[in-house]
Amino acid sequence: MTESATAQPPRDPVVLRRLHHRNMLIVCSLVVVLALTLETRTDQRVEFSWLRGVPMPETCASRSLFDVECPGCGLTRSFIAIASGNFSNAFQLNRTGWLLALGLLIQFPYRLYLLYHIRTRGLPEPGANWLKLAFSWALIVALIGNWALKILGI
DSSP: OOHHHHOOOOOOHHHHHHHHHHHHHHHHHHHHHHHHHEEEOTTSOEEETTSTTOOOOOOOHHHHHHSOOOTTTTHHHHHHHHHTTOHHHHHHHOTTHHHHHHHHHHHHHHHHHHHHHHHHHOSSOSSOHHHHHHHHHHHHHHHHHHHHHHHTTO
16 A cells, blocks of 8 residues: 555644534533433432433542542532522532533533634634633632532531
């Protein structure tokens, strides 16, 4: 085989960005659908509302292996509580759940706008990179800060 026959053509950056934004929309949609179709049992395990009696397996390796909560512990249950309108319970499960849920919901208009922008105007995408980084780091700091407060008993 010749080298040209095995070499793959470079991927178009416009196509790659569109795929990225589309995939992010799919992931966000799945999270919303799961939050709406899951429920928390009295033993704090999670199950599908249409498949009662069959809880989901424990997903936190830190809690399963070491009996120590991680920064994300309680987020699934917090999202479920938010989806059912129980905001006080959501805050008790994970104080940053509402913030991450808001960040998730913001993704829908943001990603749709970027897809529209790429289709009509191409690259580069609008928006300051520092703002995207600041938003991401703010969520990470909030998660870790909440975890530290929980460890301290606050």
